[in-house]
Amino acid sequence: MTAAPVMRPVIIPLDPPPEPLELLERFAHLPFPVLLDGAADHHDLGRYSYFTADPIATLRGWAADWPALRDRLRGTLRSDAPIDAALPPFQGGWIGWLGYELGAAFDRMPRAAHDPLDLPDLSLALYDWVIAWDHASGAAWLVSSGIDADGVPDPARAQHRADAVLAQLANRPNPARGTFSPTTATADFSADAYRHAVATVIEHVLAGDIFQANLAQRFSAPFDGSALALYRRIRARSAAPLAAYLDHGDVQLLSASPERFVRLDAATGAVEARPIKGTRPRGQELTSDAAFAADLVSSEKDRAENVMIVDLLRNDLARVCAPGSVDVPTLCALESHPTVHHLVSTVTGTLREGRDVLDLLAATFPGGSVTGAPKLRAMAVIAALEPVTRGAYCGAIGWLGLDGGCSFSIAIRTVTVARGIASLHAGGGITALSDPEAEYQETLDKAAALMAALAEGG
Template sequence: MQIRVLDGLDPVDAAARLAPLGHLTFLDSARDGGLGRYAYAAADPFGIFSVRGGRCFWDGERLDEPFVPALKARLAAFRQERLADLPPFQGGAAGFLAYDLARAFERLPPPAAGAGAVPEAVLPFYDVVLAFDLAAPRAFLVSTGWPETDPALRERRAGQRAETFLDRLRQPAPPTRGNPAIASDAWVADFPRDDYLALVRRTIDYILAGDIFQACLAQRFEAPLPPGFDGWAFYRRLRSVNAAPFGAWLDYGEVKVASSSPERFLRLDRGHVETRPIKGTAPRSADPQEDAALAAALAVSEKDRAENLMIVDLLRNDLSRVCRPGSVLEPALCALESYANVHHLVSTVTGELEAGRDAVDLIAATFPGGSISGAPKIRAMEIIAELERNARGVFCGAIGFIGFSGDMDLNIAIRTVTLAGGKAVVQAGGGITMLSDPPAEHEETMVKARRIFEAFAGSATGEAA
């Protein structure tokens, strides 16, 4: 392994310079604070693990094993120790796990429409990672030398690859083209407002009948992309209007993903597990007094706090499947956090991974996150499939990295856009409980979606604003 220390490097600019190498993964933080300490840019993977139609593939060739053993085997082949004093991701798999990957772990009904529109997972394997410690600030080019296994050949490859990436970083970034704005009336919802209100009422009926306690119901919006639309320019705009600690830009050719997520799904750091479920949302106001009042009302909302605590209980149960007995704790419950356009209630649940378990076991025990499915999880997901009808794709799945060291950090893919097939897809949802008010639930989804629509409407210059 070889390390190069780089000063004065901007993550966004560096990601743009690496993009021509192909299969760019940019794990970004556009929001100051401890949660957003690190950012990563990687390109030109030496292999790609993917899942399509329930089958696993390595570089396009079908694998015989199901998801868990197949991914475990690929990661184990490149196992390495984590170096101290560097950001945690030092080579490994990074990309997305779509919500629909849940069928790899549970028996669930297929969606009525949209299955296969995007893969269930795309995880490029990167031997070179540009890692940013934003608190320092400092960047590290980490070149592992994989997939060579002979020590001498691996060291030689690490040096050659480091020089290739350094040369790429010396080149000018490709120009960012301007984008024609996509007007707000171009977005078509899969449900008219009255139909969505009926779905909320149907979900409440399921709750009153005792099927579930809560479900996260979402709606979907689509708009055609203008010819030559520059996804990178759009992402730059999105990160400026909706700054978030767990952002991402993934450019995988036919499928591109832009995420400005505020929510961590799973972090695994030297055996320590953390999840930070968000449940409870209120809009923000430009008026400081009104904004403070909205935050205060959310903090004491009986409905939102109950919803949050239900999901905390679910996640405690999920983590207990793979964590040491007695190690699962809740150091923070219903803490108020404020973002660009919303206030949220956020809890923190932690645990210590059981000996013999790894990141893939942790995913299998918890995916998808309880905050975007419901409780009980399996029945809630069955109801979601029935009512939403469309496959969710990347939305409500996870984006992040699984390192060759065994460490992992994944977001919940909310406030996330998929660009594929000549169209943009935006989804937004909220948790439905017995106390939910259907018009208020519809408005919550619109509050979340409008910020993303604003990024499309304001992306004409391609510049951050």
């Protein structure tokens, strides 16, 4: 019997480390350039960044295609993938996004009637090389795995690919930066219609139908110019630890997400989710900023909302984690970002023997913080009230490694550029204690930085 090919990645330290945004421009001529951008909080959520381009395979599909999509992904995973523990954990594999409506693959989830962009529910690309940064140490590496489109490694290919990337790093001049025209986004909901939708959710809660639902509204604008230029503007205004720029050809995602959906360490089986529930704007002065933070921390409504979602995630993780391993090490901690304060909790567990990353995604997607509780009924209420599909918004952006590990953000604070339109959503959790006007204002607070970036041009 022929022995399975052995993976021998080529690992090359890059000194000095290149600038992540510079690489997006330098490699823009290649297909599917992507940057998972730890643009803030370099010692925790934003510790690592990853850049790559020119994938060896792509994968797109809809919720109905999930069995085939799952089998394709599972076929590229290797339990023997030699992951160097001294490097950032993603060392080759899939990068992309899972759209919110992919949730229909895992549960009986209804879909909003209108899809304005007609994008797939899943778009991933398989990358055989990556430049990875550890911002805590200031180091960066080029890692070339040598895999082909089926995940089969070839050491000669690994070296050839590494040499080609190094040549581009050394020789390709920086191109001129693109620009985009200022544009104004408008909402799909009127203010009154959104308040009425909030009131309808409250009626569902008071009737005992649900405990809460995450209601959102979409803003869209004509877009002309460079999506990368817009990402630069967003990054400057609202740096985030789980930011991302994904160019998947006919669609670009520009994300400033502060929220982890789920992370899995394939070597240990350790799972972590970090749901956000509870938001206040940052103040213009120290006194007002502290007052907003104190109001959030003392809010009965926001704490209850957060605890409900923590309970939901504990149940989701328990479906695939070892009995007794699910824990909540942090509950309702204050976390401050450039434009908002949040309440954040941490839910952990250990993946059960015989389960893998795709089982984990099926058990937890979409994230409970962007649906509500109970999850299935909350998603039905959302589909009935929101006039359009969510697409990438409230889905997940991130990576799935060759070793079966993963790290995905919740795709909030995210702009989708497609078909000459830039669109974004903003929403919040609605409970019995919600005030329709306050909930409407919260969506504007959350969308403010992205809307301002669009209006500025650049």
